[in-house]
Amino acid sequence: MTFEIAFVIALVVIAVILFATEKLPVDLVALLVMGALLVSGIISPEEGIAGFSNPATVTVGAMFVLSAGLFKTGAVDYLGRVLNRLFKLDLWVALSVTMIIAGGLSAFMNNTPVVAIFMPILLGVARDLNLSPSKLLMPLSFASMFGGLCTLIGTSTNILVSAIAERHGQPAFSMFEFTPLGAIFFGAGMLYMIFLGVRLIPDRRGKGDLTQTFGMGDYLLDVVLLPEAKSAGKSVAKAPLVKDLDLDILEVRREGRLIPFPTAETVLAANDVLRVRCEVEKIKQLREQEGIALKPEIKWRDEELESNETMLVEAVIAPNSELEGKTLKEINFRSYYSGTVLALRHRGETMHENLETTPLRAGDVLLVKIRRDHLIYLEEQEAFLLVSEVSLPTFRKRKILPAVAIVAGVVLAAAFDIVPILTAAIAGSILMILAGCLDVDDAYKAIEWKVIFLLAGVLSLGVALEKTGAALLISSVMIESIGAWGPVAVVAAFYLLTSLLTGVMSNNATAALLAPIAIVTADSLGVDSRPLLMAVTFAASSSFMTPVGYQTNTLIYGPGQYKFADFLRVGTPLNLLFWLLATWLIPKFWPF
Numbered sequence: 210m211t212f213e214i215a216f217v218i219a220l221v222v223i224a225v226i227l228f229a230t231e232k233l234p235v236d237l238v239a240l241l242v243m244g245a246l247l248v249s250g251i252i253s254p255e256e257g258i259a260g261f262s263n264p265a266t267v268t269v270g271a272m273f274v275l276s277a278g279l280f281k282t283g284a285v286d287y288l289g290r291v292l293n294r295l296f297k298l299d300l301w302v303a304l305s306v307t308m309i310i311a312g313g314l315s316a317f318m319n320n321t322p323v324v325a326i327f328m329p330i331l332l333g334v335a336r337d338l339n340l341s342p343s344k345l346l347m348p349l350s351f352a353s354m355f356g357g358l359c360t361l362i363g364t365s366t367n368i369l370v371s372a373i374a375e376r377h378g379q380p381a382f383s384m385f386e387f388t389p390l391g392a393i394f395f396g397a398g399m400l401y402m403i404f405l406g407v408r409l410i411p412d413r414r415g416k417g418d419l420t421q422t423f424g425m426g427d428y429l430l431d432v433v434l435l436p437e438a439k440s441a442g443k444s445v446a447k448a449p450l451v452k453d454l455d456l457d458i459l460e461v462r463r464e465g466r467l468i469p470f471p472t473a474e475t476v477l478a479a480n481d482v483l484r485v486r487c488e489v490e491k492i493k494q495l496r497e498q499e500g501i502a503l504k505p506e507i508k509w510r511d512e513e514l515e516s517n518e519t520m521l522v523e524a525v526i527a528p529n530s531e532l533e534g535k536t537l538k539e540i541n542f543r544s545y546y547s548g549t550v551l552a553l554r555h556r557g558e559t560m561h562e563n564l565e566t567t568p569l570r571a572g573d574v575l576l577v578k579i580r581r582d583h584l585i586y587l588e589e590q591e592a593f594l595l596v597s598e599v600s601l602p603t604f605r606k607r608k609i610l611p612a613v614a615i616v617a618g619v620v621l622a623a624a625f626d627i628v629p630i631l632t633a634a635i636a637g638s639i640l641m642i643l644a645g646c647l648d649v650d651d652a653y654k655a656i657e658w659k660v661i662f663l664l665a666g667v668l669s670l671g672v673a674l675e676k677t678g679a680a681l682l683i684s685s686v687m688i689e690s691i692g693a694w695g696p697v698a699v700v701a702a703f704y705l706l707t708s709l710l711t712g713v714m715s716n717n718a719t720a721a722l723l724a725p726i727a728i729v730t731a732d733s734l735g736v737d738s739r740p741l742l743m744a745v746t747f748a749a750s751s752s753f754m755t756p757v758g759y760q761t762n763t764l765i766y767g768p769g770q771y772k773f774a775d776f777l778r779v780g781t782p783l784n785l786l787f788w789l790l791a792t793w794l795i796p797k798f799w800p801f
Contacts, residue, residue: 213251213677217670220245221679221722224670228714231570231757234533235715236659239666246673256672260665264631265372269365269664270656271634275616276319277655278641280326282609292327296334301403307331308348308399312356316363316391317616320353321528324761328596328768332523341412346765347779348402353761355398357750359391360384361623361630366720368630369664370746373671373724379738382746384624390747390798394787401783409779414770418511419521419597422770423552423576428486428561429459429514431504436479438500446473450483450501457486459514459549459578469519469580470547484514486551488562514551520581521551522597525767526573528760529659530592538565546587548579554767572756574767591654596768611644660717667721675725684730696736696801700744701792703727707748708784712758716749723749736801743795751787753780 220242227238247257260266292310296303307327314323327349335342357363361371361384371382414422432450434441440448445458461468461475462482468475477483482504507513511521526532532540537550553560554574555567574596579587587593619637623630641647647655674680691698703723710719723745731738752758756766756776765771 210682211677214679214682216249217246217251217673217677217679218683221670221674224667224718225710225714225722228718234659235718236662236666239663239670239718241666243666243669246669251673251677252669256676257669258665259672260668261661263372263665263668264375264629265365265369266661266664266668268368268372268631268634270661271631271638272362272365272368273319273656273660274638274641274647274652275619275634276322277651278612278638278646279318279616280322281605281647281651282612283606293330293334296338300338300340303334304345304348304407305399305403307345308352308355308402311349312352312359312395312399315353315356316359317620318362320357320364320761321764324349324353324764325594328594328765332596332768335414336418341414343413343769343771343775344407344410346769347410347771347775348407350759350761350765351398351402351406351753351780351783354750354753354759355391355395358394358747359388360620361387362620362634363387363391364716364750365660365664366716366749367746369717370720370724370742370749371630373668373721374728374738374742377725377728377738379728381630383626384620384630387743387746390743390791390794393790393794394747394751397786397790398783401786406779406783411772411775413772413775414768419523419576420509420511420514423554424559424561425486425551425576426509428488428552429507429509430485430487431507432483432485433502433504434477434479434481434483435500435502438479440477441479441481441500443477444473445471445475445477448477450477457549459484459486459551460519467516467518469516470543470549472544486549486561514578518580518582519578520584522577522579522584522587522595523768524575524577524587525594525596525764526569526571526575527592527594528571528763529657530569530571532569532592533571534568536566536568546577546579547583548577548587550575550577552576554770557766557770557772559770571760572763572766594764605646608644608646612641612646615640615644615646663715664717664721667715667718671721671725674722675729680726680729681733683726684733687726687730688733692734696734696740697792697796699730699734700740700795701788703730703741704744704748704788704791704795707745708751708788711749711752712755714758716752716759720745720749737799739799740795740801743799744791747787747791747795751784753783755780 224238224242227233228235243257246252292307311323311327331345332342335345361367361382375381440450445451458471461471514521543549550564553564588595615637619633622628622633642649642652691702707719707723727741727745728738731741754777756762
């Protein structure tokens with residue numbers, strides 16, 4: 210083993226640990242890897258930045274724009290509204306149709322906006338039918354992944370592995386090369402979820418309104434400031450009531466007038482009725498405060514916290530959000546959005562304390578009390594996804610047909626080899642803008658730049674693995690361990706390894722790491738590399754066992770109020786089922 214090989218393998222181990230622990234953003238980890246390889250001289254500057262011009266990176270960026278074009282026209286929303294009516298007729302039929310539609314759309318567009326559109330609809334359905342939303346959201350997420358397995362453009366991972374294969378002198382994957390096996394996976398996944406998976410999902414989220422769902426009843430109280438109160442005549446920031454007990458004053462009622470969002474400078478007056486949020490024990494301490502009276506406890510519901518001026522909404526921190534790692538205090542949430550965060554669903558737990566100082570993560574859910582006329586600022590912020598059915602986004606409905614026609618043209622042009630997928634995707638993105646389906650600013654916002662930088666960074670690691678011989682060394686170890694069992698066992702091993710790594714780190718990073726090793730392993734065995742590449746590709750997009758392995762799982766994690774163990778309980782049998790199907794069927798569809 211040379212120094213270069215040892216250095217690259219050590220870098221791979223460090224990168225995997227950082228990807229899995231999320232101590233640093235995944236895109237930053239990828240760029241750090243690229244920087245380390247450049248500084249060490251293992252790859253040249255040209256090789257280091259080649260990932261930014263790689264066909265996979267550019268194609269994925271263009272596909273984000275195409276997906277946004279469909280989303281902005283309301284084509285996906287229309288289907289969701291139709292399903293809302295179907296649920297009132299038959300739950301299981303409606304759930305099956307929902308999974309089919311979500312999966313079908315995800316075969317041709319980014320599945321994150323698909324799940325984003327369907328989430329508030331399913332939450333509303335669950336409320337109307339008195340169901341736990343957790344029973345509906347996980348099937349939605351999994352179905353979007355099933356659909357992504359069916360076409361080349363179904364996921365960015367498919368495009369990435371295709372580009373890696375092409376770089377090694379092999380034919381690129383065709384548009385519908387995945388479809389036969391993808392359709393089998395889709396069907397098997399659907400049957401599993403309908404007959405077993407949904408039954409394994411616990412009723413995690415309550416069936417009440419937002420106030421009940423987030424357990425606010427023990428954290429809200431109305432307090433009256435009597436004339437002798439020490440806080441009377443003082444601003445909110447200097448009031449002993451706030452400083453001593455760390456209360457959050459949500460609103461002030463004064464002589465029949467409502468002050469919906471008191472600021473730090475708002476001066477409190479005698480006989481003010483303060484609606485406060487605070488921990489139960491602290492509320493009890495109020496009884497000992499001079500000049501303070503507690504009003505009778507209320508059976509708190511949403512209508513108690515809403516008014517003509519204010520409302521409650523549920524907002525999710527979107528995957529790849531710029532807010533990841535930041536706190537509410539750092540982004541100055543209250544002042545910027547004229548809203549107050551009442552509770553935070555963070556990594557499976559509902560928090561009512563230390564909200565301002567808790568670093569936010571993708572999938573976290575905020576219960577927000579906000580001014581109705583300021584809701585638009587929250588809706589327009591790409592970092593948040595509103596899952597409350599508070600209003601309908603403004604869609605360009607007259608552009609639905611052009612948007613659908615453009616996406617269909619891209620698919621057909623690539624499917625019939627009229628032009629490469631990269632050319633078709635770029636042309637389609639330009640046409641989306643020219644046709645008015647979205648404007649230039651929308652196109653820039655649609656591109657998930659963290660994904661682009663992640664792809665560019667990890668591609669350089671793949672180059673280093675091959676250039677130094679590290680890929681050959683790793684493949685030799687695999688062949689010595691399982692090669693005697695034949696190439697089918699190697700396919701099973703690559704699928705299993707990819708599946709396990711994807712459960713704890715980015716699926717794109719996993720694919721970029723293992724695809725070059727798969728090609729080298731196939732060359733060493735003297736077999737076609739296609740089956741091994743397909744094992745990597747399908748496994749990387751089939752991450753059901755954790756909420757962090759795939760971005761749609763991250764998206765539903767908070768709103769469904771799932772526990773980490775729920776994904777293990779439901780996803781592990783599904784992963785095993787797909788592994789067995791892949792081991793059996795990949796060699797049949799792609800012979801060695």
